[in-house]
Amino acid sequence: MKAITLNSFGGPDAFELRDVPRPAPGAGQVLVRVHATSINPLDYQVRRGDYRDHVPLPAITGHDVSGVVEEVGAGVTAFVPGDEVWYTPRIFDGPGSYAEYHVADESIVGKKPASLSHLEAASLTLVGGTAWEALAVRAQLRAGESILIHGGAGGVGHVAIQVAKAIGARVFTTARSEQFEFVRGLGADVVIDYRNEDHVEVVMRETAGEGVDVIFDTIGGDTLSRAPDVLAQLGRVVTIVDTAQPQNLVQAWGKNASYHFVFTRQNRGKLDELGALVERGQLRPHVGATYSLADIPLAHARLESRDSGLRGKIAIAVVPPAHADARQPRA
């Protein structure tokens, strides 16, 4: 089968399109024909070597699968060949999704929502699981609360806006002015042009000095340092980004704040929750661009460039959608 392999840590040219043996499912596993995958910041962090101790080379990387079950191993009960499925492969534990076939334990695999194309489904597994874990599980965002989402036009951010609205929260988000229409369309109530406005001033004015109940940080650095300035008493901060910059937390103490650090974890339960939101029409991933398996290096370069024209996710059509998938992504 074709696969994109990572042969050394470095830039996008560290990837190579190769023929490799097709894997076979063991007991409790499914073999999936990968129709689509997608690109996340985690993907280029892995590629450049941020997690080199956890990634033996050469490696097939990639963290999203949408596809069709081709074959099942002994003892598999939840799936049969032909089932459409979606999932995030185990992180740092076996091959990833940049390949024509992938093997996974059935316990981490979910049934793909029928209303999503493979490109859309593959654009949602990792970012959707992360947003759900951050907002619903860790911060326990509730109806009637307010949330500030840093980076609402991004891969995780654009899903987080929709999840927060589905929960019933009032959503503040930072974005660039050219992304305003996009994030408003997703349901954001107050949009802050972070390049020309101070987000602390805007939030404190709009909340009559109370601050927000929850902050979801997909950006990092100063956004985390300034969190206590914009947080209500007993507020919660959830961050999914590297927090190596030392933080003075004395203001967090005065606010009785909670900080939740979320590194990716995956399970079928989260996929089912996301699927239910999709089927109720409350969540739809936005595919901002589509590349082929061979063009994954270009897709990486595009995401890393922080292209302000990009909305939502970059999807990878492993099976060209004209053949496998009648639905077209909303580009």
Added chain:
Amino acid sequence: MKAITLNSFGGPDAFELRDVPRPAPGAGQVLVRVHATSINPLDYQVRRGDYRDHVPLPAITGHDVSGVVEEVGAGVTAFVPGDEVWYTPRIFDGPGSYAEYHVADESIVGKKPASLSHLEAASLTLVGGTAWEALAVRAQLRAGESILIHGGAGGVGHVAIQVAKAIGARVFTTARSEQFEFVRGLGADVVIDYRNEDHVEVVMRETAGEGVDVIFDTIGGDTLSRAPDVLAQLGRVVTIVDTAQPQNLVQAWGKNASYHFVFTRQNRGKLDELGALVERGQLRPHVGATYSLADIPLAHARLESRDSGLRGKIAIAVVPPAHADARQPRA
């Protein structure tokens, strides 16, 4: 009435015993004859000026009351004169408890558990409320989990051990060797001599490399920096101490950790929860020393000295216990 007033920020000699007017209860308030109060680290932090912007001078400070309702204001429904009550006065909002009488909104006042002396009850309101908030409300410690309590022989720590055991957790605590018998008697399962042992090594050995589910930090500084080294995946850290030392949180991220910062808040609900534990025999504050109202400066100096002979709390007998209170503290 007699009261201890703070006339300037500084050492214990900044206090003065004075005659001041007895306060009168307004609508919804109760006037309480204070039988006992107690000393907490918060008390000397306030005295030395750590919160000077919140404490206009001269001030009556103090954060624990156990006493008897003397008079009720208009509209008070929960109390009548003669009721034994306990509570923490509002922090940074009106006079504190170092006085013969105190006025409080009935909403923050609780019925004192009958089985506690006034000295014991006054030793529990602030530290008990803090331990309950930290373990039960914020960290949501559950039966079968493990917890590391830094400083188990202290005012908050010795209550936290008992609360954690009542919840059904396995308790690790740090203490000095001369405090071992005391903390074991409170229920601690594993006691760590932090001056001669590395707490990370002990906990990781005793948990087979898993780490603890919850850390409760009453010490601060390095204990917070090292928290991720001793924390299980999805573990929670609760700290009640000043966190001004900058923290690198990248390890917390890898652990999917939550950090809860707890600054004192008070309400009647927490007092009722504590009272229930007391009545079930699962919680009893330890009064390690007792001073008179006039000797509050000495009591402050003793607590600040970190006297390793001290166990639990220092109580203040505002009404001498021989007259008001037949029970003797367990000194």
